[in-house]
Amino acid sequence: MNPLHQYLLLAAVLFCIGLAGALARRNAIVVLIGIELMLNAANLNFIAFYRFGPNPERMEGLMFALFSIGVAAAEAAVGLALIITVYRHLKSTNLEDLDRLKG
Amino acid sequence: MSTGFIILALITIAGAIGAMNCGRLVHCALSLVASFAGLAGIYLQLNVWFVGVAQILVYVGAVAILIVVALLVTRNAESDRQNEGSKGWIAGGSVALLVFILLAGALSNTAVTGAATLAPDSSVETIGRRMMTLYVIPLEALALLLTAALLGAVVIALGGPKPGRASK
Amino acid sequence: MNWLETLPLTIKATLLSAAAAAGLPEALMPYLSAVLSISPILMVFPLLFALTTVCERKGLGRIQNRYGPNRVGIPFTNIRLAGFGQFIADGIKSLTKEDVVPHKADKLLHFLAPIVLLVPVLLTFSVLPIGKGMVPLELDAGLLFFFAVGGTAELAVFMAGWSSRNKYSLLGAMRGIAQMISYEMPLILSALVVVMAAGTLSPMEIVNQQAVYGKLGIAQWNVFSPWGLLGFVLFFIAALAESNRSPFDLPEGESELVAGYFTEYSGFKFALFFMAEYMGMFAAMGMGISLFLGGWSAPLKFLTFIPSWMWFFGKLILMIFLVIWIRGTMPRMRMDQLMAFAWKFMLPLALMNFLLVGAISFMPSMLGQWLAAVPIIIFAWCGLARGLGGGRIPAPRVYRFAE
Numbered sequence: 001m002n003p004l005h006q007y008l009l010l011a012a013v014l015f016c017i018g019l020a021g022a023l024a025r026r027n028a029i030v031v032l033i034g035i036e037l038m039l040n041a042a043n044l045n046f047i048a049f050y051r052f053g054p055n056p057e058r059m060e061g062l063m064f065a066l067f068s069i070g071v072a073a074a075e076a077a078v079g080l081a082l083i084i085t086v087y088r089h090l091k092s093t094n095l096e097d098l099d100r101l102k103g
Numbered sequence: 104m105s106t107g108f109i110i111l112a113l114i115t116i117a118g119a120i121g122a123m124n125c126g127r128l129v130h131c132a133l134s135l136v137a138s139f140a141g142l143a144g145i146y147l148q149l150n151v152w153f154v155g156v157a158q159i160l161v162y163v164g165a166v167a168i169l170i171v172v173a174l175l176v177t178r179n180a181e182s183d184r185q186n187e188g189s190k191g192w193i194a195g196g197s198v199a200l201l202v203f204i205l206l207a208g209a210l211s212n213t214a215v216t217g218a219a220t221l222a223p224d225s226s227v228e229t230i231g232r233r234m235m236t237l238y239v240i241p242l243e244a245l246a247l248l249l250t251a252a253l254l255g256a257v258v259i260a261l262g263g264p265k266p267g268r269a270s271k
Numbered sequence: 272m273n274w275l276e277t278l279p280l281t282i283k284a285t286l287l288s289a290a291a292a293a294g295l296p297e298a299l300m301p302y303l304s305a306v307l308s309i310s311p312i313l314m315v316f317p318l319l320f321a322l323t324t325v326c327e328r329k330g331l332g333r334i335q336n337r338y339g340p341n342r343v344g345i346p347f348t349n350i351r352l353a354g355f356g357q358f359i360a361d362g363i364k365s366l367t368k369e370d371v372v373p374h375k376a377d378k379l380l381h382f383l384a385p386i387v388l389l390v391p392v393l394l395t396f397s398v399l400p401i402g403k404g405m406v407p408l409e410l411d412a413g414l415l416f417f418f419a420v421g422g423t424a425e426l427a428v429f430m431a432g433w434s435s436r437n438k439y440s441l442l443g444a445m446r447g448i449a450q451m452i453s454y455e456m457p458l459i460l461s462a463l464v465v466v467m468a469a470g471t472l473s474p475m476e477i478v479n480q481q482a483v484y485g486k487l488g489i490a491q492w493n494v495f496s497p498w499g500l501l502g503f504v505l506f507f508i509a510a511l512a513e514s515n516r517s518p519f520d521l522p523e524g525e526s527e528l529v530a531g532y533f534t535e536y537s538g539f540k541f542a543l544f545f546m547a548e549y550m551g552m553f554a555a556m557g558m559g560i561s562l563f564l565g566g567w568s569a570p571l572k573f574l575t576f577i578p579s580w581m582w583f584f585g586k587l588i589l590m591i592f593l594v595i596w597i598r599g600t601m602p603r604m605r606m607d608q609l610m611a612f613a614w615k616f617m618l619p620l621a622l623m624n625f626l627l628v629g630a631i632s633f634m635p636s637m638l639g640q641w642l643a644a645v646p647i648i649i650f651a652w653c654g655l656a657r658g659l660g661g662g663r664i665p666a667p668r669v670y671r672f673a674e
Contacts, residue, residue: 007145008210010112014119014138016203021123023195029173033122033135036166040142043158051149059233062225063241065154066234069161070245074252076166080173081256087177129433133380136426153412156419164422168448171429175445227412227472 007048015041028083028093032076039072107148115141128174136167151225276578279405283307308407312396319587320549321358327595329354334599368538373436376535380434385536385543388427391420392547395554400475402567402580414472417558418459421513424551425451428522428532431544435535443531446606447522451513453610457617458509458555461502464621464628465493465562474558478566488572492565496637497644498628503563505621510555512613515548516594518601521609556590557583616655623651 018037025031043065050061087093118141121134139162146155234242274281283304290303325340332339343360344351372381398413400406410416425448432444469477483491493499512519523531533544560566564586567579604612627644634640 005210006108006112009207010115010145012203012206012210013116015206016199017116017119017123019202020192020195020199023198024191025123025195026191027128029128029170029177030123030131033131033170036135036162037119037122037138040139040162043154044142044145047146047149047151047154051151057224059225059230062151062154062230063233063238066157066230067238067241067245069154069157070249073161073165074249076169077256078252078259080169081259083173084176085259093177129377129380133426133430152410153415156412156415160415160419160422163426164419168425168429168452171426172448175433227415 004048004052007044007052011041011044011048014038014044026094026096028086028095028098029080031095032079032083035079036072036076039068039075043068105148108145111141111144111148114138115145129171132167132170132174135170136163139163139167153225153227153230276403278578279311279402279580305407309397312401312407313393316396316550316553317546319553319584320546321362322355323549323591324361324545325355325357326591327598328357330592330595331599334596362542365542366539370538370540371535373535375436377434377436380430381535382540384427384431384434385540385547387430388424388547389543389550391423391427392550392554394420396550396557398474399554399557400478400561400566401557401583402578405567405580406475409475410473412472413474414462414466414477414558414562417474417554418455418462421551421554422451422455424547427547431536432532435532437535439528439530439534440532443522443528443534446528447515447532450515450519450522450609450613453613454509454512454519454617457505457613457621458513460618460621461505461509461624462558462562464498464502464624467625468493468498468628468632474561474566478561478568481565482568484572490565490568490570490572492563492568492570494563494565496631497641497648498624498631499563501620501624501627501648503559505617505624506559506563509617510552510559511594511597512609514552514555516552517598518604519609520603521606524603552594553587553591556594557587560586560590611659616659619655620651623647 015038018034018041020034022031022034022038025034046061046065046068048061050056050059050065053061083093086098090097115138118134118136118138122131122138125131125134139158143155143158143163146152146158286307287300287304291300295303329339329341339354340357341354342351343354343356345356372378395417397408398406398410398417406413408416428444428447428451432440432442432447435441465477466472469480471477471480481490481492485491489495494503511517515522521531522528523533528534533541536544560583567583569575569577569579569582627647631640631644634643
């Protein structure tokens with residue numbers, strides 16, 4: 001098995017676990033956790049392509065992974081702040097309770 | 104396939120499954136930390152030190168703590184998922200399985216070549232020079248984004264009318 | 272004195288060659304070398320921790336006008352060693368005590384928390400340069416590694432506090448997390464000033480740059496420059512807060528929260544928590560020494576005959592003394608004061624220090640740097656401190672009974 005293949009396969013598994021959880025669970029925070037997992041899977045792909053790809057000295061995959069980590073931090077902060085605000089209004093973080101526009 | 108990779112991959116996958124499937128939400132968050140740490144280990148094992156350490160710093164040190172604090176603030180730490188039906192899992196699982204079959208099929212049909220055996224140079228200095236020359240605009244954009252996210256998170260979390268005086 | 276300087280390295284080389292002569296396979300040699308690099312750290316720092324606990328109790332006793340431990344010596348004899356046998360007795364006590372786990376506790380997390388706290392702390396020692404060429408792990412991103420690994424302690428604090436199912440534990444953990452996140456910012460920012468000036472993230476390289484002697488034979492430590500002095504003060508305060516030391520010991524304020532997040536721990540696990548706290552303090556202080564106080568280098572050129580690792584540990588002991596002294600002197604802060612101090616005082620000063628080092632390092636002479644920087648620093652310091660007090664000026668202190 002090609003080393004690149006095994007990392008890509010791991011990333012695919014990770015992505016699908018995150019996807020399944022994000023679709024199946026009803027709690028907003030767990031959905032956010034699933035999204036984080038999917039982002040991490042994408043990062044692993046970038047690093048694997050950087051490490052085993054044809055032009056590693058151009059560092060594109062590595063840079064992309066670093067920026068993606070930075071963006072993920074911002075995403076988590078804003079997402080959780082939104083969840084906390086929603087909780088203040090509705091006393092719930094269950095996504096099925098968030099079915100009306102008027103808070 | 105090296106033993107180190109197998110162990111780290113198993114930690115990562117087990118952590119991910121735990122994060123999606125644990126009963127108590129705090130256990131979900133802590134399994135997520137195990138998954139992040141496993142990924143960081145994979146990066147370190149690939150000799151991409153900087154990204155591995157950044158992964159620990161941002162995900163284990165910051166994002167996980169944020170999630171845990173959010174769990175406590177929203178009184179979700181003790182709740183379990185009894186009120187969640189299992190019908191979501193059938194739909195979600197089948198979609199995820201479909202995606203996985205597509206991805207794995209694409210992978211097995213693609214001949215990936217050019218696997219480098221030698222670890223490329225990823226010292227801090229090289230990364231820094233790249234970042235301050237070729238990637239300086241994305242870097243500045245990211246800085247702006249982080250500042251905006253910081254302010255936005257503070258405003259959202261603080262904001263809104265005071266509970267006592269609302270809707271008058 | 273040259274043999275003393277290289278003594279640790281010589282011992283390691285001798286042991287390695289002895290192992291090779293004894294027929295150890297070539298494949299195992301890197302592992303043996305790693306073990307030999309790590310084991311001194313695992314022996315010296317816990318021993319230092321043990322001695323520090325005794326010294327701390329004795330020192331606090333002196334500060335508070337009492338004796339402190341002075342009884343325990345060698346068993347079955349009359350030799351008392353001035354109480355320095357105390358740590359052995361304490362160790363035996365904590366090993367033999369019953370390990371109580373609360374009935375409702377989350378058993379797994381309760382068990383894992385002390386380990387999750389101790390392991391990262393031990394990992395941070397791997398990038399500390401404790402002597403010339405004595406770094407177990409030579410990373411070019413060593414400082415980043417230090418902060419990344421050190422930042423995971425919050426997770427252990429949360430695990431301990433939450434899994435105990437005790438209101439004091441949870442309150443202590445929430446205080447601890449809030450405090451550690453708040454003070455991590457000034458800690459990292461004040462360290463980054465040195466990175467900016469030195470142009471490297473490797474602690475070893477930073478120390479090497481400071482171990483250069485100028486005209487008068489004085490070492491070029493970062494603390495001798497204005498931004499370095501400010502950075503050092505900020506780093507020291509933030510490190511005190513990060514390691515939950517007095518006056519920032521709110522997470523375990525015994526008069527409010529019993530023992531904070533490790534209230535429900537006993538016996539050996541309690542000892543692990545205790546040890547992790549002290550080791551975390553050593554690591555933070557050691558990094559402060561490496562960044563600002565020249566690491567293993569001697570302050571004056573003619574003092575270089577004293578081995579480098581002795582300088583490091585001498586400085587570390589001095590810092591520990593300072594920390595104990597502060598503990599004996601300062602009252603505990605309030606929670607809102609603690610937060611305001613981090614966000615309204617430390618963080619702006621650390622950010623200002625960035626601008627300062629950027630502007631000032633273009634000035635050629637050290638004297639000019641000082642003349643330019645000192646007014647700015649004093650102005651910013653006083654202004655921020657005034658803002659911290661809400662513009663109130665405290666009335667002069669009146670002693671009624673202590674005259």
